[in-house]
Amino acid sequence: MSIRRGNETLDTYLLKVFCILMAERSVSRTALKLNQSQPAISVALKNLRAVFHDPLLVREKSGMVPTSRALALLEHAKAALGAIDSMLEVEEAFAPEHSRQVFRIGSPDYLAPVFAATVVARFRREAPHARLVLHALGPDFDFEQSLAEGRLDVVIGNWPEPPDRMHLSVLLEDEIVCLMSAGHPLAGRPMSLEDFRAAMHVVPTPYSISQRGMIDTVLTSLRVTRTEVVEAQSFMLAPYLLPGTDLIFTTTRHFARYYAGLLSLAIVESPIDFPPMRFYQLWHARNHHAPSHQWLRRLLTDCGRSIHPAA
Incomplete structure (x- = not known):
């Protein structure tokens, strides 16, 4: 792999020579490390000087020392070689039982606790040495x-219209359903529109500044208004506001069942025929073919399929 600059060519060989020269600060020691002759390394240094229009290494009493330009170039050279190596590597099969990788999942705090618990339990079984970071999404977070x-x-997330710039499933x-205090006047009987x-409603602060939630979207389309008297910034706080009050919280059945316990x-049951709340996993093309990320997405998919509304 090579790059032309004017009449000069910079390739991976010259980058390797440059990095080792900077570490050894000696043509002879660099030649030994690369199993090359000293004249070959001298020619490579000459070519590097022509490419960068700088002497790169100069002689002083203590030996050869790098120029300021060479020092500035070193990190770029290392990064370039690392990127090239990554491009040429054949990725090995992923073994979760041996992995020490860190996996990061972003989700709103209204995700069903039983789903999150199922994911964590399976993650610990399959990848006991790996680390899982769960990041809560907020309205100002650019996921x-x-x-x-x-x-x-x-x-x-549960976007009414998922972003089309990403992969998803x-x-x-x-x-x-509607969640309320066990002593609420509407508890224990069918609720009408x-x-x-x-009713007096507690509602969550929207977690996305770009999209309306599904419940609000449906209510608006049906021209149904509700009296929103309490707004909770944390979705998981809302159930704790209900006991002993006249408040109602409209949410998913899994979430409601967990806190009702x-x-x-x-x-x-809700008197409004809401469509099912559909949760998606979203990922970037950069990780689409990575075996470790395919394993993670498969784990999430399997856990989702194991959760049933009637369970």
């Missing part, structure tokens, strides 16, 4: 840029 830059490996679907309109809460 697309984080995926593009490699700061996140997968993002999970469906993880799970869940129905919408009029009941829903007249912890608190004195009741789950009531």
